[in-house]
Amino acid sequence: MQMRYLFVLIVLLLLLNSCSARKRRKRGEKNAGKRNSEKKVDVSNPADYIWAKHTVAAGDTAVLHCSFDAMYPTYYAYKSIDWTKEPHEKSGKGKLLATGDKMVYDNNNRYRVFTPSGTALSVLIIRRAKKSDSGLFRCNLSDSGHRHKYLLLNVTDSSIEAQTSPDEVKGYVGENVTLWCNATGYPRPMIYWTRENSHDKLPDGTYQHWGNSLQVSNTKKTDGGSYLCYVDNFVQPIMSYVFKLKILNKETKAKFEAEMFRYDSPKLYVGENMKHAPPPVRGRAYILVYKMYMEDYNPNMKIHMTWFKENKKLKRYSKRFMILDYTKSSKPYRAESTLIIRTFDNIDNGNYICHFQTENLSNWQVFKMHKKPIDPNPPFGPTPSPTPKVELVKTKMPKTEKLYSMDDEDFADESSGHN
Ligand SMILES: *[C@@H]1O[C@H](CO)[C@@H](O)[C@H](O)[C@H]1NC(C)=O
Ligand SMILES: *[C@@H]1O[C@H](CO)[C@@H](O)[C@H](O)[C@H]1NC(C)=O
Ligand SMILES: *[C@@H]1O[C@H](CO)[C@@H](O)[C@H](O)[C@H]1NC(C)=O
Ligand SMILES: *[C@@H]1O[C@H](CO)[C@@H](O)[C@H](O)[C@H]1NC(C)=O
Ligand SMILES: *[C@@H]1O[C@H](CO)[C@@H](O)[C@H](O)[C@H]1NC(C)=O
Numbered sequence: 448m449q450m451r452y453l454f455v456l457i458v459l460l461l462l463l464n465s466c467s468a469r470k471r472r473k474r475g476e477k478n479a480g481k482r483n484s485e486k487k488v489d490v491s492n493p494a495d496y497i498w499a500k501h502t503v504a505a506g507d508t509a510v511l512h513c514s515f516d517a518m519y520p521t522y523y524a525y526k527s528i529d530w531t532k533e534p535h536e537k538s539g540k541g542k543l544l545a546t547g548d549k550m551v552y553d554n555n556n557r558y559r560v561f562t563p564s565g566t567a568l569s570v571l572i573i574r575r576a577k578k579s580d581s582g583l584f585r586c587n588l589s590d591s592g593h594r595h596k597y598l599l600l601n602v603t604d605s606s607i608e609a610q611t612s613p614d615e616v617k618g619y620v621g622e623n624v625t626l627w628c629n630a631t632g633y634p635r636p637m638i639y640w641t642r643e644n645s646h647d648k649l650p651d652g653t654y655q656h657w658g659n660s661l662q663v664s665n666t667k668k669t670d671g672g673s674y675l676c677y678v679d680n681f682v683q684p685i686m687s688y689v690f691k692l693k694i695l696n697k698e699t700k701a702k703f704e705a706e707m708f709r710y711d712s713p714k715l716y717v718g719e720n721m722k723h724a725p726p727p728v729r730g731r732a733y734i735l736v737y738k739m740y741m742e743d744y745n746p747n748m749k750i751h752m753t754w755f756k757e758n759k760k761l762k763r764y765s766k767r768f769m770i771l772d773y774t775k776s777s778k779p780y781r782a783e784s785t786l787i788i789r790t791f792d793n794i795d796n797g798n799y800i801c802h803f804q805t806e807n808l809s810n811w812q813v814f815k816m817h818k819k820p821i822d823p824n825p826p827f828g829p830t831p832s833p834t835p836k837v838e839l840v841k842t843k844m845p846k847t848e849k850l851y852s853m854d855d856e857d858f859a860d861e862s863s864g865h866n
Contacts, residue, residue, distance in 0.1 A: 498596040504605035506682035513586030515567040528569035533583035605682045607632040615691045626661040628676035636680040643673035704738045705812040726818035727791035737801035738783040752784035755800040
């Protein structure tokens, strides 16, 4: 009797056991999934379990991809992938974003999921990313809780910092001028240039130039004008900067030189050294020269060279003075004017000024003649009278020529330069 009851009990127990075991097995899978889904990840401490980390700038497109293809390609190829956004707080609830190719969460059409068929690959695309999209994303094979990956998305602020050339840039004809538009930031900005009117060509013949600098080589007057540089990080509105390029004539870059010398010496006293020039000899010549050099010039340029003594304009020929002008119309352009104080005497002391004037430039030099004239030494004969006769001066002309023979080229040109 007891044995029968015992047998029935054992059978019942066995039945119960197998039943619950089957149930347990079933529930087991579910629980495994549940356990995983409830396992909270500390977002602030992204550790080894992060499979991929993406950083995008706010406004940019974030592309998260998840793939299980590599493991058992044929087996997984027919499974779909789900996407979940993990909660920010440990106690929070995850948000299901997509299952397979179906978007569950659609934030203003910004979230898209892309799943090529026949693959265990899923791409989650978040357009115009916001800072609130940052966080931990999880993808899992749809029927397997333990096959999953975590992806961390970091949406950062975008920024552009630009350091540019000044608004107005000047250059000279024939020079190379570079405009700078140095911009950095995140995402890295692209920089391109156009004329202010984008239908006008850039100096290199194109309409658009990419890069942080725009070099204008061998500038021409027509290169002057407004240029724009655009800074685009594809996230923020495009920033632009205007530059005014002014191309000046080289003429304004003339070099000037002043020199003086005494009739009896080949020694020239140039610029600052003029103050060390020897004193004039009474009755003999003293010569003042003002020169201008230009690398390039406009052939139509007319230069006026004028001499003054104490602000009174001098005649080209007179009893006391002779002015010789010389110009050389080839490269480098050269112009010079020579004042010969023919027979120096006390009355010739004072300030002499030579003034050069063209359409676009004006320059002058003051020559200070304040040293008391000395008397000539015997080889030069007796002191001429303080007011020499014109005839006497004429006979002295060869002497002046001799002085100019120091520079033969000057001398040859000079006779034709007489006017
Ligand atoms: C994996 O995807 C399935 C199907 O969407 C889902 O039911 C399950 O909860 C997911 N697994 C985990 C661990 O989240
Ligand atoms: C996000 O990216 C920014 C900029 O690269 C970085 O400073 C910050 O530490 C990143 N945050 C995380 C959580 O990775
Ligand atoms: C821009 O950067 C270049 C180097 O790439 C530098 O030579 C130039 O001086 C910079 N210009 C400005 C305006 O910062
Ligand atoms: C100007 O640039 C050109 C090439 O762009 C170069 O050949 C030339 O040497 C440069 N001239 C100067 C003065 O730097
Ligand atoms: C003087 O400058 C003006 C304007 O820049 C220019 O048009 C003109 O050709 C220049 N004159 C000479 C002689 O170079």
